[in-house]
Amino acid sequence: HGEAVNGLNADMIYRYSRHLLLPDFGVEGQTNLAKSSILVVGAGGLGSPILLYLASCGVGCLGIVDDDIVELNNLHRQIIHPEAFVGHPKVKSAAASCREINSSIKLVVHNEALKGSNALDIVSKYDIVVDATDNLPSRYMISDCCVVLDKPLISGAALGMEGQLTVYHYKGGPCYRCLFPIPPPTAACQRCSDSGVLGVVPGVVGCLQALEAIKVASGIGETLSGRMLLFDALSSRIRIVNIRGRSLQCVTCGPNAIFTRQMFQAFDYEGFTQSSMSDKARPELHL
Amino acid sequence: HGEAVNGLNADMIYRYSRHLLLPDFGVEGQTNLAKSSILVVGAGGLGSPILLYLASCGVGCLGIVDDDIVELNNLHRQIIHPEAFVGHPKVKSAAASCREINSSIKLVVHNEALKGSNALDIVSKYDIVVDATDNLPSRYMISDCCVVLDKPLISGAALGMEGQLTVYHYKGGPCYRCLFPIPPPTAACQRCSDSGVLGVVPGVVGCLQALEAIKVASGIGETLSGRMLLFDALSSRIRIVNIRGRSLQCVTCGPNAIFTRQMFQAFDYEGFTQSSMSDKARPELHL
Amino acid sequence: MVGGGGLDLLCNGVKIHHVDVPHKDQNRLEMRDLLAWVQSNLIKERPEMFIKEDSVRPGVLVLVNDCDWELCGGLGAELEEKDVVVFISTLHGG
Amino acid sequence: MVGGGGLDLLCNGVKIHHVDVPHKDQNRLEMRDLLAWVQSNLIKERPEMFIKEDSVRPGVLVLVNDCDWELCGGLGAELEEKDVVVFISTLHGG
Numbered sequence: 001h002g003e004a005v006n007g008l009n010a011d012m013i014y015r016y017s018r019h020l021l022l023p024d025f026g027v028e029g030q031t032n033l034a035k036s037s038i039l040v041v042g043a044g045g046l047g048s049p050i051l052l053y054l055a056s057c058g059v060g061c062l063g064i065v066d067d068d069i070v071e072l073n074n075l076h077r078q079i080i081h082p083e084a085f086v087g088h089p090k091v092k093s094a095a096a097s098c099r100e101i102n103s104s105i106k107l108v109v110h111n112e113a114l115k116g117s118n119a120l121d122i123v124s125k126y127d128i129v130v131d132a133t134d135n136l137p138s139r140y141m142i143s144d145c146c147v148v149l150d151k152p153l154i155s156g157a158a159l160g161m162e163g164q165l166t167v168y169h170y171k172g173g174p175c176y177r178c179l180f181p182i183p184p185p186t187a188a189c190q191r192c193s194d195s196g197v198l199g200v201v202p203g204v205v206g207c208l209q210a211l212e213a214i215k216v217a218s219g220i221g222e223t224l225s226g227r228m229l230l231f232d233a234l235s236s237r238i239r240i241v242n243i244r245g246r247s248l249q250c251v252t253c254g255p256n257a258i259f260t261r262q263m264f265q266a267f268d269y270e271g272f273t274q275s276s277m278s279d280k281a282r283p284e285l286h287l
Numbered sequence: 288h289g290e291a292v293n294g295l296n297a298d299m300i301y302r303y304s305r306h307l308l309l310p311d312f313g314v315e316g317q318t319n320l321a322k323s324s325i326l327v328v329g330a331g332g333l334g335s336p337i338l339l340y341l342a343s344c345g346v347g348c349l350g351i352v353d354d355d356i357v358e359l360n361n362l363h364r365q366i367i368h369p370e371a372f373v374g375h376p377k378v379k380s381a382a383a384s385c386r387e388i389n390s391s392i393k394l395v396v397h398n399e400a401l402k403g404s405n406a407l408d409i410v411s412k413y414d415i416v417v418d419a420t421d422n423l424p425s426r427y428m429i430s431d432c433c434v435v436l437d438k439p440l441i442s443g444a445a446l447g448m449e450g451q452l453t454v455y456h457y458k459g460g461p462c463y464r465c466l467f468p469i470p471p472p473t474a475a476c477q478r479c480s481d482s483g484v485l486g487v488v489p490g491v492v493g494c495l496q497a498l499e500a501i502k503v504a505s506g507i508g509e510t511l512s513g514r515m516l517l518f519d520a521l522s523s524r525i526r527i528v529n530i531r532g533r534s535l536q537c538v539t540c541g542p543n544a545i546f547t548r549q550m551f552q553a554f555d556y557e558g559f560t561q562s563s564m565s566d567k568a569r570p571e572l573h574l
Numbered sequence: 575m576v577g578g579g580g581l582d583l584l585c586n587g588v589k590i591h592h593v594d595v596p597h598k599d600q601n602r603l604e605m606r607d608l609l610a611w612v613q614s615n616l617i618k619e620r621p622e623m624f625i626k627e628d629s630v631r632p633g634v635l636v637l638v639n640d641c642d643w644e645l646c647g648g649l650g651a652e653l654e655e656k657d658v659v660v661f662i663s664t665l666h667g668g
Numbered sequence: 669m670v671g672g673g674g675l676d677l678l679c680n681g682v683k684i685h686h687v688d689v690p691h692k693d694q695n696r697l698e699m700r701d702l703l704a705w706v707q708s709n710l711i712k713e714r715p716e717m718f719i720k721e722d723s724v725r726p727g728v729l730v731l732v733n734d735c736d737w738e739l740c741g742g743l744g745a746e747l748e749e750k751d752v753v754v755f756i757s758t759l760h761g762g
């Protein structure tokens with residue numbers, strides 16, 4: 001082998017040989033992956049498999065942003081965090097696990113919550129964003145930020161025994177606000193910490209998010225842009241449905257939208273959704 | 288909280304609280320999980336997410352059987368193995384990772400290949416078997432063994448950009464031989480080591496296998512028995528189809544079958560499939 | 575008719591309903607008629623979790639034969655025998 | 669018509685084919701007729717990877733409208749306009 005072929009050195013050719021053998025992926029797919037940078041927002045239930053698979057597959061630069069601390073009651077689903085990291089920042093724990101399985105990629109940790117004031121700065125350093133958060137205001141904020149900075153967004157969610165995912169703002173497709181111009185009533189916004197979640201459900205959704213991110217980064221295949229995957233774990237049913245395109249009325253991405261960086265930074269996402277980005281006050285479970 | 292409720296102690300109630308909150312799962316589901324034992328055959332691409340999610344979710348006893356050694360070119364998809372374990376047995380590496388995320392479950396390693404001569408012995412110690420192997424003779428052998436010992440089998444496969452999974456020999460459903468009484472020609476039996484596989488594809492399939500195993504173990508929901516899930520990663524299409532029931536002509540599970548333990552141990556699976564269980568001679572990739 | 579993402583809780587946990595909706599005009603049943611019928615016949619509690627004004631509440635996706643109803647006419651979408659309508663509440667957890 | 673699990677390689681990598689199969693008897697097209705037509709019109713190479721004797725080779729599942737063809741008559745299953753037939757080669761990798 002010897003020197004670098006298409007930017008892949010001999011170690012990479014050996015490590016990723018099962019990717020290079022794929023007619024639909026091959027050297028070009030792997031080279032594109034190696035050149036790409038992906039930001040994963042949230043190192044929890046969805047973030048765990050997303051980060052492990054993006055690290056192992058050879059993404060050039062992987063960013064992790066989260067301000068949460070590992071807790072023992074996360075570990076039933078957040079497979080990236082060892083017990084030894086309980087009480088420590090999730091980004092540190094996640095980065096350590098990623099580094100153990102692939103020391104050859106660049107890892108960047110942002111040990112803070114992603115919010116209007118820092119999002120433009122952080123997101124602008126990456127090519128692709130993966131939304132692995134657990135709350136509604138963050139979902140609007142991340143989508144708006146991706147529109148403002150023109151980044152594709154891989155969005156997934158899981159709760160109870162159900163999961164959903166799609167790709168926003170990619171190749172002319174809709175953004176989150178095109179689908180949901182008005183936020184739902186607060187009563188409809190359950191969280192895993194309130195309502196529970198079967199641990200492997202974010203596992204399935206997160207793996208599918210990693211797949212979509214890999215397809216966008218490598219430029220292969222057909223993504224879920226314009227489609228949404230609906231997963232019901234209890235009955236093992238999956239429905240992939242066609243969703244509306246970009247909305248002419250969308251205040252963020254529509255043809256008449258004037259959503260600037262300044263407006264983004266000033267927008268009150270928690271007020272807009274009547275819901276909190278942070279999840280600090282958790283209920284106790286009594287049996 | 289205090290003492291054990293339904294066999295769940297205070298640590299478990301805290302650790303698994305997001306499961307206990309689920310109306311469809313709850314204390315009963317978690318208690319059933321804690322009482323169950325699951326054998327995962329293969330600690331590779333499929334086995335990695337299966338083992339991590341089964342360990343984290345609180346299965347009482349988790350068995351791992353494999354005789355393979357961790358290689359660097361496994362790591363693009365086998366997210367359970369750290370680089371530090373390259374050159375070491377996969378079962379040791381996998382068990383170490385499982386122990387790090389959940390030290391409260393029982394882990395049993397079988398550092399050997401599962402074959403006719405040891406399968407009855409090993410499989411009889413578990414309630415549920417998960418097939419995460421990479422070759423055809425093992426698939427027939429594991430299915431026959433599960434029929435002979437009357438164990439449900441969660442079977443998954445991944446190759447290239449595609450995956451498949453179903454549940455065999457469960458609640459009157461078919462076994463592997465009911466669907467495939469005659470093995471395919473050898474030319475149709477590609478392996479990941481020959482044909483490549485996109486790393487996250489076994490990730491998706493493995494997570495779905497873990498989900499099916501959790502549903503069987505906890506007694507909740509509707510499994511894929513009688514159905515097969517077909518996954519095309521390149522186009523993000525998933526099809527869940529109805530498959531035939533138990534075959535009246537099946538030589539293993541049919542009403543007139545006389546497939547005894549002795550016949551199982553004497554059966555030549557490699558001769559039957561004209562294919563090898565082991566994967567030691569691997570082709571080199573030249574670019 | 576299928577509900578997901580928490581909406582099933584509003585109908586006693588039953589997710590799939592096979593319904594036969596009576597309609598005045600023999601030739602035409604629209605989504606607005608189905609919504610009105612669902613609201614008066616299926617929703618057991620908290621109708622505000624499903625309906626707002628004359629449509630579904632924000633955050634609910636309506637799918638007719640696996641297609642967003644926005645692509646086939648919204649409230650005015652015409653329904654036929656055997657059409658599958660799915661109401662999905664979007665999830666935000668992770 | 670859709671092929672998966674390696675079968676697509678036999679048809680120049682094209683996975684989905686919309687086909688209009690001519691049939692003698694105006695009223696009836698069976699799976700055996702479709703197989704014969706596919707073999708002579710679509711398979712570009714190595715027919716033994718698809719056909720064995722008068723049926724599909726071992727290891728191929730045939731699905732008619734998302735149902736195993738064994739559940740709807742096998743070679744004698746009757747096909748209608750717009751039916752979706754899928755040929756899936758089983759995978760063994762992991």
Ligand SMILES: [Zn+2]
Nearest residue numbers: 175178250253
């Ligand atoms: Zn928009």
Ligand SMILES: [Zn+2]
Nearest residue numbers: 462465537540
């Ligand atoms: Zn059988």
